[in-house]
Amino acid sequence: MHIMEGFLPWQWCLVWWLIALPCLALGIYQLKRVLKADREALPLLGVTGGFIFILSSLKLPSVTGSCSHPTGTGLSAIAFGPWITAVIGAIVLLFQALFLAHGGLSTLGANTVSMGIVGPLAGWAIYRGLRDTRVSMFVTVFLACAFADLFTYVVTSLELALAYPAQMGGVGSSFVVFMGIFAVTQVPLAILESVILVLVFKYIVQLRPGILVRLKVFPEGMITAARSDA
């Protein structure tokens, strides 16, 4: 999902940076507040953030004959919301821009918007929509993680389509082409990633249910029921 350094006109780099910066500022503010309010939030942040580091470093082969990587942002989006997730996402993307030449400093804004902000926002929206329904907690986590991953690539496609509309058909037809490259490749990866993150979530529920209740991630009754069940 990285837009490579130099492959985005500077005007678009600026646009995405301007969108990303206020979100990151809000994320840093929220992060300070959450960590101050509850010291037990730090380990949860370490685990969910750690998985963003791990999963986004794995470039996996997919059905389209190309490789791509999962994002791992769904779990953090559920636990801490999209803005704090944006901060962790931006740190990972900065590491990759500086040391791995995956994405660059000029495109970091655009890449943060796709992987750090809109992807997690989509996952978080799914989670919020399903949290208070009768849908199983684990199904909710699965869907939220899958959408956070997939939407990252939808946004990357959109960012590229806006910057490079096709001569025939404009932004729309360009978008379809980039979706074919990014989003289709991503479907099996998103499913695999989400199954694994559901397992991780189960371990968190078993080991440290208190923090999930205090952060109001899921209602207490649901977490207690899942603990006695698993």
Place this chain on the structure above:
Amino acid sequence: MLRKYRFEILAILAIIAFCALFLYTSSVMGNAEFAGSDDVGSSQISKITGIPEESFHPLIWQWVAPSGEIESALFALQAAIGGIFVGWFFGYWKGLKEQVKE
């Protein structure tokens, strides 16, 4: 037993299915290069604009790993950093739980 470990079983099945899918696609698509989708995206940009890929220059200077080996080492480092965080805090939680039991 089966119900207790249902997510572990699902995860293993998903990994096996993923590997099987890869083996199938790589044998059917003889010319698949399994290049990064970032690069495929970049070549698509040059196709749309008609500008050769070499003509895209970094806007901000960027360090590029001298070889694939060095790059993969740094990728492994990224995963290791994540692994340390995950292992550290899961271990911390596990320890807390054991303490409560005693």
